[in-house]
Amino acid sequence: MPAALQKRRRRGSISQRPDGRWQVQLTRRDGRRLTEYIAAGTPDGERRAEEVLARLIHEELDSQTEPSRLTLTQWLDEYLARANQGKSGSTVRDRAHLRQGIDRAPLGRMRLGQITPRDVQRWLDGLDGAHRTRSKRLQLLKAALSEAVALGYLRANPAAPVKIPRQAHTKKVRRAWTAEQARRYLEATARRRTAPFWELLLLTGMRVGEGLALQVTDYDPHRRTLNIERTISTAEGRSTRDRVGVPKTPSSIRKVPLTDAAQAAVERWLVTRQQMQDEAGDTWQDGGWLFCNTVGGIWSYDNARRDYLLSLKLADVPQIRTHDLRVTFISLALQRGAKPEVVAKIVGHSSPSITLNIYREVYQDEMDDTRALLADLI
Numbered sequence: 001m002p003a004a005l006q007k008r009r010r011r012g013s014i015s016q017r018p019d020g021r022w023q024v025q026l027t028r029r030d031g032r033r034l035t036e037y038i039a040a041g042t043p044d045g046e047r048r049a050e051e052v053l054a055r056l057i058h059e060e061l062d063s064q065t066e067p068s069r070l071t072l073t074q075w076l077d078e079y080l081a082r083a084n085q086g087k088s089g090s091t092v093r094d095r096a097h098l099r100q101g102i103d104r105a106p107l108g109r110m111r112l113g114q115i116t117p118r119d120v121q122r123w124l125d126g127l128d129g130a131h132r133t134r135s136k137r138l139q140l141l142k143a144a145l146s147e148a149v150a151l152g153y154l155r156a157n158p159a160a161p162v163k164i165p166r167q168a169h170t171k172k173v174r175r176a177w178t179a180e181q182a183r184r185y186l187e188a189t190a191r192r193r194t195a196p197f198w199e200l201l202l203l204t205g206m207r208v209g210e211g212l213a214l215q216v217t218d219y220d221p222h223r224r225t226l227n228i229e230r231t232i233s234t235a236e237g238r239s240t241r242d243r244v245g246v247p248k249t250p251s252s253i254r255k256v257p258l259t260d261a262a263q264a265a266v267e268r269w270l271v272t273r274q275q276m277q278d279e280a281g282d283t284w285q286d287g288g289w290l291f292c293n294t295v296g297g298i299w300s301y302d303n304a305r306r307d308y309l310l311s312l313k314l315a316d317v318p319q320i321r322t323h324d325l326r327v328t329f330i331s332l333a334l335q336r337g338a339k340p341e342v343v344a345k346i347v348g349h350s351s352p353s354i355t356l357n358i359y360r361e362v363y364q365d366e367m368d369d370t371r372a373l374l375a376d377l378i
Contacts, residue, residue, distance in 0.1 A: 012024065012025055012026035012027070012053045012056065012057065013025050014046065014049045014050065014053060016045075016046075019040060020040030020041065021037045021038060021039060021040045022037065022038035022042070022045045022046060022048070022049040023035065023036075023037055023049075024036045024037070024038070024049050024052045024053050024056065026053065026056045026057060034056055036052050036056070038052065057152070069111065070111060070112050070153065071108065071109055071110060071111055071112070072102065072107060072108050072109070072110055072111075072112060072115065073102070073103050073108040073109065075112055075144060075148060075153070076099050076102065076103070076108075076144055079143075079144040079147055079148075080095060080096075080099070080144075083095070083143070088233050088245065088248075089233065089243065090233065094136075095140060098133070098136055098137045098140050099137075099140065101127055101129070101133075101134075101137045102123075102137065102140075102141060105123050105126070105127075106123075107119060107120070107122075107123040112145075112148055112153055112154055113154070115145075115158045116158050117158050117159070117160075117161050117162055119158065120141065120158055120159045120162045121162050124138055124162060124164060131164070131167040134164060135164050138159065138162065138164055141159050142157065142159045142160065142162075145157045145158065145159050145160075146160075175318060175320045175324055175327070176320070176324055176327040176328040176330075176331045176332075177317060177318065177320065177324075177328045179332055181317045181318065182202055182317075182328055182332070184315055184316060184317055185198075185202075185311075185312075185315040185317045186199055186202070187315075188314045188315035188316070188317075189311045189314050189315060192311060192314075193272060194291075194304075194307050194311075195311075196265040196266065196268045196269035196272070197211060197269065197291050197304070198308060198311060198325065199261075199262075199265040200262055200265045200266065200269075201322075201325045201326070201329075202325050202328060202329060203258075203259060203261055203262040203265065203329065204226070204256050204258070204262055204329065204346070205325075205326045205329035205330055205333070205343075205346060205347040206226075206228065206256065206326070206347075207231065207252075207323070207326060207348075208232075208301065208304060208305070208322045208323070209231040209232035209233060209301060210228050210230070210231045210247065210252070210348075211291060212232045212289075212291060212298065212299055212300075212301060212304060213230035213231050213232050213244050213289075213298075214226060214228075214230075214289070214290040214291060215230075215288045215289060215290055216270075216288055216289075216290050217288065218290065219266055219270075219290060221263070221267075223255075224257065224258045224263055225255045225256060225257055225258060226255070226256045226258060226266070227255055227256075228247065228252065228253060228254050228255070228256055228348065229246070229247070229253050230244055230245065230246065230247070231244075231245060231246070231247045231248065231252070232244060232298075232301050233245050233248075244298070247348065249348070249350055250350075251348050251349060251350040252348035253348075254345065254346075254348050256346060257346065266290075269290070269291065273290075273292065276292075276294050276295075276296075277296065279294075280294065280295045280296065283295050284296045285297045304322075305322060308322050326347065326359070327359050329347070330343055330347060330355055330359040330360065331359070331360055333346075334355075334356075334360055340352040340355050340356050343355050347359075
């Protein structure tokens, strides 16, 4: 539809279709979209469409709770019921935790129309907790009140002008093994049954949840790839990661190329998996999981993490998190000269800047080499 024939209002939209009809649309508070048409050739068709839109908005506002009677806590109930649709269990839980800082404060009992920027600032100043948590609570409040404005509950967002003072930047501490430390870990843990899984993570940069959600059919030995299209995440209302779902971002859905060593790790595991199936006999639960437990079921995230912690005790290496195996892969790949955009594609980052700025670990030998390189710069 030509942009010139479409006009977006503060609420709703009016556009002229190719057949000459004027289309009026308004998205209701409950997410349903209302659509009406003005016949082609109608005199002053656009003005008539404006009148229809005004009527729809008026009818929608009449059906809503009187803003003066709606408290902030009541509005958060309504806002989050929509905003949480389709979100992961961890996101829903995080938002429930964040809103507690609003509900328990006097601000939560105030009616929407009574809240002023000064009230929001007082609430923010009185919040305890880390700077990051306070910032996320303010962000949640701004988003909720912004929707209240869009739906006609408020004329302006009272939280919009409120800002949280910036905190002095401190880089998040991440640790990555050097190539020598990674080799030492693999050698020390080579005899463990689950060693191929951790080796594969080190050699591909896969997230732990992505590795656990792999199916046997995701492995293509001819193209030497693994197909990543699932992950293990936390289901709503639960504290453990045991839900199989789609990866966190569209870029996380990808095909991971396997080096010779990575493919060898998969092949070794397939032999182990067949041995486990033979031993399990009739108790085998063939769910198709590649890295399964001893009876063919999905290997739980918590059990995998415990297994990793046990493996660390066998190797003389720094104690890093499972996620830092991913950091190790990215850092070593970039140190070897791999292109950032290619590494980002392999690990499922939406942008090479994430790969470089957040995950890249600069090793001491790189600093030493650069120092020698710059010795006679001038």
